Amino acid sequence: MCKAILKNQIIEWLRNQPYWLQFSGNQILEGQVIDENLLSNTLTFFKEENGLKPAENEQTPIVFNEIETSVSSTTNDIELQAVKDIENVNALISGQEIEINKNLTVIYGNNGTGKSGYIRLLNNAFYNSRGDKNILGNVFNETESGQPTCKFVFKSNGGTLDKFFPADKNCFEFSQYSVFDTQSVKIHLDNDNQLNFTPSGFDFFEKILQLFEELKSNINTEINSLKKTNPFLIHFQNDNEIKKAVESFNSQTDIEKLKAYANFSEEDAEKLEGIKKKIAELKALNIQEKISAFEKLQRELSDFIQKQQNIINFLTQEKIDYYYGLLDNFYKTQTLVNAEGIKSFEKYNIDLVGSQPWRDFVIAARNYKIQIENKKGDGNNYPVEGDRCLFCLQPISGNEKSLIDTYWKLLQSQAETELNKIKQDIANAIRELKNLPTVVFNDTTNLFGFLKQYHPDQTEKWQKIVTDSENSKNNLIQNLEKLNKELLVTVFTVNTSELNPISQKLNESIDELFKKKPDQEIATLTFQQNYLTDKSLLSKLLSQIIEYVLTCKWISKAENSLGAFRTNSLTTLQGSLFNQHITDKYTSTFETECDFLKAPKFIEIKQRNDRLKTLRKLSIANKKASLILSEGEQRAISLADFLTEVQLNPQNKGVVFDDPVTSLDHQRRALIAERLVKLAETKQVIIFTHDLLFVNYLKNLSELMIDIQCHWIEKINDKTGIVSNNNSPATEGDYKSLKNADDAWKAARKETSPTEREKLLRTGFSSLRTNYEYLIIFDLFQAVVLRFDERVSVERLKDVVVLPDFTKKLIAKVGHLSRYIEAHLHSDTFVSNKPEPDDLKREMDEFNELKKELKELRNEIKAGAQS
Incomplete structure (x- = not known):
């Protein structure tokens, strides 16, 4: 793989990027780690270019160091020599050691002898592996517990180097070995797999992604530290343009318009003082209080006129004549009743006969006898022969019956009825008079004080009328109650309507005050006052407000600048370069491996890019390969994919296989044995297997080409994972003599x-x-x-x-x-x-x-x- 060409292509891309990315990208290309210094400088350039910070110095042109010749990747000279001191791994016996050959190491063992435990351990230690990493303790011995541990002995630059799992689980040495097991088969077939190593030069994209994340985090932290709720809202509570402007402070706020709002001149100050003075003068008029006082007087006067007129209406000549007429009729009717009925009772020698108590007694007795008759309901009127007296309960004879009948006749007479009606009328008159309200008109009332001040003559007159009318009313009540005319009752011809002009005057005064009411003017002046007050406050806070608005604008600009950290273009570039430098070689190597292993030729490698990662997937006509291929074909294809990846990894020093020929026929076993022996010429190959025929293939193929060591894993007396180094059934040809035992x-x-x-x-x-x-x-x-x-x-x-x-x-x-x-x-x-x-x-x-x-x-x- 040509590192120089890849670097030059990255440089070509960087030249078209913003200065901050050119700077940081060049630094990363030249091996600079992403430290605080690089982050600080890059962040400074980023802020300057995006208007988040004023430029302090001129930008120094970036000088890129292009490579004219390609440079091959190199790896550390390292070799695994032994895996030993294994503890707490499945049911494996403690303290075992597996010697590792520089070329090919074969560990043979039957099923159940512990091979899977060693494979799981190696899957965990060699962290680039995709296989089974599920390490259990010894489920058959609860007393054995603890963390799985192991020591790996490496030879490096002529010396030995010990690395411990899990203490050194992230060490570089553990990244140089990979494991292929049964679980790996399905993962290679069905999953979207990324290379388990970073191709030389492609670590640039991972570092740029790290840089982006760091820069984005720093800017977001700064944004969050500056974000705060508008602190000026609490100072502006009046509904006006200034409040609306304060409420809408954001990145779009026009600072010049804000300054215009805050331009509070001397003229504004004088105008504000004038408005305050005018408002004070208007409020000093107390017009509303005066209106309220007049309205209260009006209500009191109306109440006085109504009540007093009611009393006067009962003390007119007509009314008094009516009341006295009742008294006259009472006496006349009473005399007539006495004349008609009393004589009939003289023979009975009844005390107080004809008196009012006597009459009341007779009326009560009659009402009682009516209740008795209603209860009996037999149609007989009391009394009849044989009835008993209502009071003494003695039998009633003819004489007593005659007396009682006389009582009833008296009550049924016309004169008696008329007398009872007159009594009821007198009672009604008394009740009406008593129900008349008492009128208070003296120094204790506001109305009296007001009238006394402005209408003294009227006040004196009506005060006397109120007093005299009250006395006459009371005298009349007493006369009616006593059925006589002894007390003086005055006739009143006056009318309260003469007070109406005063009431009209009050209404006019109220209307006049309403015309002068300054509420609207005060409201208008108050609005102007509030606006000028807010304007004055705005001018005092202007520097703080401008700072806040500028912060809002900075935050908005910073948030928009975060789009610079989108990885779309980077992902596109990485995918393009990956195709050029990796994919083509991957495809050709994969096809070569498939040819050698006689694997199906119709497998496609589907590739996609995702966030600076290139993922590949094996498929057949857009279907998962595992759904179509046989078990043997699946293993062959996944093995080809694994071998391809291993060969493209310049850092890989060795591979571990767990039964790589399971489910394969003897012909493909021989092919895989040949392929792995060939691989062992350049890498350390370690194979765990239970297939003796496969072991024999490996041994025979290795004799003339590479060094090979064959070990034996056994289970003896329930002790699992016992390793016999340099000893297995496949090496029995070396045991014609006792040489090995004799040497030991x-x-x-x-x-x-x-x-x-x-x-x-x-x-x-x-x-x-x-x-x-x-x-x-x-x-x-x-x-x-x-x-x-x-x-x-x-x-x-x-x-x-x-x-x-x-x-x-x-x-x-x-x-x-x-x-x-x-x-x-x-x-x-x-x-x-x-x-x-x-x-x-x-x-x-x-x-x-x-x-x-x-x-x-x-x-x-x-x-x-x-x-």
């Missing part, structure tokens, strides 16, 4: 560290176990069936012999050997009896004896067969 024994004898000695002995015992496996396959069964050979060697069956006793001894020996391996794992049984170098030497000698015994037995059988 010799090294263990010299080792002084107990830990290292145990490790060497474990390697030795593991190697010896593989020697036994070789013995079984090639010596006992004469290679009739080999692990990685597709054919069975039938012709070799003639050399196979059945040796039951020897077989039992062989099984027992291998089982005994496993106990020594378990002792290295600190099993409960052998924790206090750790193997020593002598134990390994003894087991090696016994292996040689068994091998010799098998040879002798085979010779004996062969000799017997020939004889």
Whole structure:
């Protein structure tokens, strides 16, 4: 990838950008980090160009450093040597170590031996990976808990370097390795994927985006610090043009018009004082109070005239004659009643007969007897023979009945009826007179004071009339109550209508005052006063107001300037350059990988740009590839995509594969094995697999091309993830002799560290176990069936012999050997009896004896067969 060409194209784009972006972009191109100094300078230039700050100095032309020749990207010289000290990862046993070859490392293990745990750990540590990162603790042992940890040993510039996960999880070394597992297959097929590395030179766009965000944040912070509610509204509460102007302070406010409003001259000041004086004079007239006083007098006079006229109306000659006529009729009718009825009662010798109490008694008795008759409802009138007296309850005889009938006749007479009517009329007259209101007309009333001042003669006259009329009214009431004419009652011929001119005069005075009422004039003057007062206040606050308005204008301009940080043009440029420098090469590399792996050729790479990121997606006729391809095709295509990305990443040093040939036939397995061995020439390749045939392909292809190490992961006695370095079924051809076990024994004898000695002995015992496996396959069964050979060697069956006793001894020996391996794992049984170098030497000698015994037995059988 040509960094120089990319840089020159970015420079060409920058030359057409604003000065602030030319400045910062050039700095970033030359390796300047985005620090406070760069941000400050860029922000200054940005503000000057957008009118947010006055220009202080002339802009120095930007000198771009174009590259004439291309420069290749370089990476650190680093190599992974080991993954060790693994703790708290799934159910993996602690303390394991995996040696990593400089070219190809193969870790073989059956299902359930712990490969997935190691892959999940590596997915988390190598953070650019897209695979399964779900690390669990040991779900079968609740006492084991803690954070997953691991140490990675790197070789760098001739020395070793330890990096720890998760303590160093963001270190650069962890970005140089990637993992491909089953979960990665679906992600590569179905997702919009961005390159998991930043292509050399394209980090410019990420840094520019960071710069934009920082600048935008700084400007927004400044905007928010300046924004505040209009502080001047509270000072202008009068409805006028000035208040409207204050209410609408914003970025569009015309400052010159504002200054005109605030031009408060000496003439304005004099005018304001004159208006204040005029308002004070108008208010001093107290016209409204006078109107209120006259209106109150008018109401009192109207009330006086009405009440007093009512009293006078009852004291006219006609009215008095009527009242006295009632008294005269009363006496005449009473005399007639007495003459008609009293004589009939003389024979009964009744006390006070004919008197009023006697009459009242008779009337009450009659009303009582009517109630009794109504209750009985039998139609009989009281009294009849046999009735009882209403008071003494004695039986009524003829004489008593006659007396009671006489009572009733008296009450039913015409004279008696007339008398009762006259009494009712007198009672009504008394009630009417008493209901007349009392008129108060003296020094305690406002009306009296007013009339006394302005109409003294009238006041004196009517004061006497009020007093005399009240006395006459009271005398008349008493005469009627006592049924006599003893008290003097005066006849009044005067009429209150003579007071109407005074009432008319009051109305005229009120009308005259209303004509002089200054409310409208005061309101007009007050509006002018308020306007001039606000104008004066505006002139005093003008400097503060202009500062506020200028701030509003700055905020608006700053908010509009934020559009400069839109990334549309940057995204377009990045996408265009990405196509030129990455996409074409990506497509050709991808197609090459598909050709080699015999993957489908109709896969399309769809690319889109999103916020300075270029995303790719694999599709078939605009459909997800996973919906159309077979499982094997899906794995081949996703593997091709992964290999393409890895090759384009100049920083990538190694890749890890988890069963890359799952679901693939043997032909494609061989192709993938060949491709990964080829990849191991330039990168460290680490492969976890349970496929022995695939392991054999890798081993055979590597023998003449690269270094290879094969390790074995096993599960022994419920201990998962046990790693045997440099030992696996695929390396059994190296175990014709005891060389590996012998080397381990010799090294263990010299080792002084107990830990290292145990490790060497474990390697030795593991190697010896593989020697036994070789013995079984090639010596006992004469290679009739080999692990990685597709054919069975039938012709070799003639050399196979059945040796039951020897077989039992062989099984027992291998089982005994496993106990020594378990002792290295600190099993409960052998924790206090750790193997020593002598134990390994003894087991090696016994292996040689068994091998010799098998040879002798085979010779004996062969000799017997020939004889």
